[in-house]
Each structure stands twice: as C-alpha cells, then as structure tokens.
Amino acid sequence: xxxxxxxxxxxxxxxxxxxxxxxxxxxxxxxxxxxxxxxxxxxxxxxxxxxxxxxxxxxxxxxxxxxxxxxxxxxxxxxxxxxxxxxxxxxxxxxxxxxxxxxxxxxxxxxxxxxxxxxxxxxxxxxxxxxxxxxxxxxxxxxxxxxxxxxxxxxxxxxxxxxxxxxxxxxxxxxxxxxxxxxxxxxxxxxxxxxxxxxxxxxxxxxxxxxxxxxxxxxxxxxxxxxxxxxxxxxxxxxxxxxxxxxxxxxxxxxxxxxxxxxxxxxxxxxxxxxxxxxxxxxxxxxxxxxxxxxxxxxxxxxxxxxxxxxxxxxxxxxxxxxxxxxxxxxxx
Amino acid sequence: xxxxxxxxxxxxxxxxxxxxxxxxxxxxxxxxxxxxxxxxxxxxxxxxxxxxxxxxxxxxxxxxxxxxxxxxxxxxxxxxxxxxxxxxxxxxxxxxxxxxxxxxxxxxxxxxxxxxxxxxxxxxxxxxxxxxxxxxxxxxxxxxxxxxxxxxxxxxxxxxxxxxxxxxxxxxxxxxx
Numbered sequence: 001x002x003x004x005x006x007x008x009x010x011x012x013x014x015x016x017x018x019x020x021x022x023x024x025x026x027x028x029x030x031x032x033x034x035x036x037x038x039x040x041x042x043x044x045x046x047x048x049x050x051x052x053x054x055x056x057x058x059x060x061x062x063x064x065x066x067x068x069x070x071x072x073x074x075x076x077x078x079x080x081x082x083x084x085x086x087x088x089x090x091x092x093x094x095x096x097x098x099x100x101x102x103x104x105x106x107x108x109x110x111x112x113x114x115x116x117x118x119x120x121x122x123x124x125x126x127x128x129x130x131x132x133x134x135x136x137x138x139x140x141x142x143x144x145x146x147x148x149x150x151x152x153x154x155x156x157x158x159x160x161x162x163x164x165x166x167x168x169x170x171x172x173x174x175x176x177x178x179x180x181x182x183x184x185x186x187x188x189x190x191x192x193x194x195x196x197x198x199x200x201x202x203x204x205x206x207x208x209x210x211x212x213x214x215x216x217x218x219x220x221x222x223x224x225x226x227x228x229x230x231x232x233x234x235x236x237x238x239x240x241x242x243x244x245x246x247x248x249x250x251x252x253x254x255x256x257x258x259x260x261x262x263x264x265x266x267x268x269x270x271x272x273x274x275x276x277x278x279x280x281x282x283x284x285x286x287x288x289x290x291x292x293x294x295x296x297x298x299x300x301x302x303x304x305x306x307x308x309x310x311x312x313x314x315x316x317x318x319x320x321x322x323x324x325x326x327x328x329x330x331x332x333x
Numbered sequence: 334x335x336x337x338x339x340x341x342x343x344x345x346x347x348x349x350x351x352x353x354x355x356x357x358x359x360x361x362x363x364x365x366x367x368x369x370x371x372x373x374x375x376x377x378x379x380x381x382x383x384x385x386x387x388x389x390x391x392x393x394x395x396x397x398x399x400x401x402x403x404x405x406x407x408x409x410x411x412x413x414x415x416x417x418x419x420x421x422x423x424x425x426x427x428x429x430x431x432x433x434x435x436x437x438x439x440x441x442x443x444x445x446x447x448x449x450x451x452x453x454x455x456x457x458x459x460x461x462x463x464x465x466x467x468x469x470x471x472x473x474x475x476x477x478x479x480x481x482x483x484x485x486x487x488x489x490x491x492x493x494x495x496x497x498x499x500x501x502x503x504x505x506x507x508x509x510x
Binding site: 018019075076077078079080082083084085086087088090120121 | 384388389390391392417420421422423424425428457458459460461462464465
C-alpha cells in the first residue's frame with residue numbers, strides 16, 4: 001500500500017518540483033509517521049518557508065524540516081507545472097490552479113493582474129498548494145440509494161462547505177450511474193460531465209485522470225451554462241453532471257436541461273439549506289423544484305458526512321448520519 | 334612539349350573548375366540563408382496558429398514544427414524541445430537562447446537574423462495566447478524584412494558570385510600562361 005502510494009507520489013506529484021526541492025520532499029515524506037503518507041492530502045510550498053504536509057485536514061509535523069523554499073525553486077516549479085507554456089494554461093492560471101497528470105490540482109497564489117476589474121493572470125507567484133486527488137470507490141454508497149428511486153436517477157443537488165466532499169460524491173455518482181447499479185435497478189446511463197474546473201474527471205491532455213465510468217462524455221474546462229447546452233445538443237446524455245453552480249445562467253441552463261428530460265446532478269457551496277435559498281440562481285432552481293433530492297454535506301466532522309437530505313418539496317428525509325466508510329475516503333478533492 | 338601542353342590544359346581546367354565551384358559555393362550560401370529564413374518564417378506562422386487556436390504546450394508545438402521542417406530548422410526546434418524536457422524547470426528563454434547559440438555556429442543565417450530570432454526568447458511561453466501571438470507576429474515581421482533582403486542579395490550576388498568564380502579563374506589562367 002505504502003509502496004503504491006509512494007510510487008504514485010513520485011510519478012505524479014513530486015515530478016512537478018525541481019530536483020533539489022524534490023530531494024528535500026522525498027526525505028521529509030520518508031520520515032512521515034506510519035499511515036500519514038496514505039492520508040496525505042496536500043503539500044504546501046511557500047517561498048521562504050519549509051514544505052508543509054497536510055494529512056487528513058491537519059498539518060503533520062516533520063522532523064528536521066529546515067529547508068526553506070527559494071525563489072528559484074518557485075520559479076522553476078512554475079515552469080515545470082506550466083510546461084513553460086502559460087498560454088496553454090491561461091484560464092487555469094487565471095482561476096488560480098492547474099490540473100496535472102493524475103487529476104491532482106496545484107493551486108497557486110501571487111499578485112493578480114487585473115483588466116477592467118477581472119483577473120487576467122497571476123504574477124510573482126510565491127506559493128503552491130498541491131492537492132492530491134484520489135479515486136475513492138464507495139464514497140457515494142450512502143447517498144446512492146437516496147438518489148435512485150425505482151431504478152431511475154433523481155436530479156440531485158449536493159451542497160456543502162468547501163472540503164466537505166461534494167466533488168468526490170459527484171464523481172462517484174458519475175461512475176456509478178455510468179456503470180449502472182443492478183441492485184438498485186439502475187441501468188447504465190449515458191452521462192455528460194461539464195467539468196469547468198477540471199475537478200470531476202481531472203482531465204489532463206484530454207484524458208480523464210479519475211475513473212468516471214465507461215459511458216461518460218466530458219466537456220473539459222468549458223463554462224457550465226454553455227457546456228450543458230452543448231452536451232444536450234451534441235451527446236444526448238441521460239444524466240448531466242456539473243460542479244459548483246450558483247449563477248442565474250447556470251440556473252437557466254439546468255432548467256432547460258430538465259425540460260429536455262435530462263437528469264441533472266450538480267454541486268453548490270452552502271453550509272445550510274438557508275444558504276441555498278439566499279443565492280438567486282439556486283433559489284430559482286429550488287422554487288422550480290428542479291432537484292428531486294438536495295443532499296447537504298457537513299464539513300464540521302469528517303468529509304462526506306451527510307447532514308440532511310430533502311426532497312423536491314423541501315421535506316427532510318432523514319436525520320444526521322455519518323458518511324461512515326465513505327467519510328475517510330472522501331477526504332481528497 | 335606535348336606533355337607541357339597537356340599539363341597546361343589540365344591546370345587550366347582545374348582552375349576553371351575550382352573558380353566555378355567557389356563561385357557556386359558562395360552563391361549557394363546566399364540561397365541557403367534565404368531558404369532557411371523562409372522556412373523559419375513559415376514555422377513561426379504555424380507556431381502562432383498552434384498557440385492561438387490549439388493552445389498547444391510549447392514543447393509539443395515545437396515538436397510539431399520540427400516534423401514539418403528540414404535540416405537546420407528541425408535541428409534547432411528539436412534542440413529547444415530537448416532542453417525544455419530535460420531542463421529541470423529551465424525557463425523557455427534560456428532553452429531558446431542556448432539552442433540558438435549552438436545553431437548560430439553552424440547556421441547559414443547571418444548574425445542579424447540570429448539577433449532577431451533571439452529577441453523572441455524572453456517572451457516565449459511566459460504569457461497568454463494574445464501576448465504570445467503579438468511577440469510572434471513581431472518576429473515574423475522582422476523575418477519578412479530579412480527574407481526580402483536575403484532574396485535581393487541572393488538574386489543580385491548569386492549570379493555575380495557564379496560568374497566571378499569563372500572570371501577570376503580565367504584571369505589566373507591568362508596570367509599563368
């Protein structure tokens with residue numbers, strides 16, 4: 001297990017560091033306490049500071065972590081991440097992260113360059129946050145029976161605060177719907193994913209790095225509202241999945257999709273049902289009863305914890321339950 | 334007497350051939366510069382398309398260009414790609430200038446051509462599509478000027494060098510006889 005994790009880290013994560021920094025990271029990672037490597041969720045690289053390793057939401061202390069990241073390390077790391085091709089990652093850099101091979105996401109922070117109040121690019125980058133993605137089979141096992149009724153998938157909104165496991169659950173539902181779930185009477189579905197932030201499928205060079213199922217068509221890095229219409233027209237999906245909705249345009253596109261008979265699965269940032277109602281785009285969808293199920297995840301305990309599930313009329317379907325086995329495994333992106 | 338005449342004829346022939354070859358060599362160098370410049374200009378136009386419309390990463394775009402180029406240009410693009418791949422985060426401008434420095438030693442290009450191409454290095458790969466396109470268009474403009482100048486030199490001096498080779502050889506024959 002440790003061998004696999006180590007090999008994957010070497011091949012997909014440490015490879016984005018320049019050699020001297022990579023050696024430092026290798027030494028530090030090899031001195032992590034047992035089990036910490038498997039739970040590693042983030043590596044934080046900040047100029048002038050030692051490397052920091054986040055395991056299961058908390059920073060793990062590492063002995064002899066005294067190497068401070070230099071400006072040259074940061075510059076070289078950016079060149080490796082961007083493959084010396086800022087033009088090829090323009091939109092991602094503008095959004096503050098780049099998705100790399102393996103579906104991992106490297107966030108970056110520096111000075112934002114604005115044009116008419118809109119971020120054009122980032123300059124003088126001083127820190128990176130490597131978020132390690134994992135395939136987490138079974139993460140949706142608690143949610144699945146709630147969103148498949150009489151062998152048919154229901155339109156579902158997965159809501160929760162950042163880090164609560166929304167994308168992980170969506171990805172897992174995507175895979176399950178694409179494969180079909182015979183025990184729930186769900187036949188395999190044609191799934192369309194509009195992956196604006198490359199988080200669901202984690203496409204790298206057009207190839208999904210996460211397992212999203214065999215009948216899944218992905219529109220990567222495409223704006224959600226436009227992408228949903230494109231997929232409906234071009235690919236005729238049974239199920240449409242997209243991440244982090246919230247604008248009026250998103251709401252209009254989802255209502256259009258619903259009218260077209262497509263089941264929509266989406267996620268949204270919210271800490272409570274009241275939060276959802278306060279956002280104009282989402283409240284419009286709730287008023288129109290566009291979602292048959294609204295699943296609220298909690299970030300207060302372990303990621304993947306289901307706080308509540310409501311039906312389209314807003315009736316709660318259950319009390320608070322933990323994601324159980326899914327919880328730990330949903331700790332990735 | 335006959336042997337001496339034979340030597341004179343042979344020597345004259347050798348001088349004429351040498352003069353013609355020297356003239357052709359000089360003319361060929363001019364034509365070679367023109368052909369490399371034209372090829373490089375077409376490659377840069379293609380690079381604009383790769384960057385603007387395909388958003389291809391630099392190393393992939395340069396590899397594409399290399400497959401469509403011959404000899405000098407191909408070797409240069411492949412050298413940049415090699416440095417980018419092995420460079421441990423080496424900036425594109427360093428890869429471009431290092432490869433260009435090596436190319437300049439054996440290239441048919443003039444030093445002014447090399448200087449113009451070198452100007453692209455600092456901008457390469459470090460900005461968005463629009464900005465990259467502007468820098469490339471600017472290089473293409475400069476290359477057009479070099480191509481025009483190389484074409485004029487080739488057509489004017491090419492014939493001159495070829496004829497001069499023969500004239501000089503003929504003159505030497507006359508003087509030696």
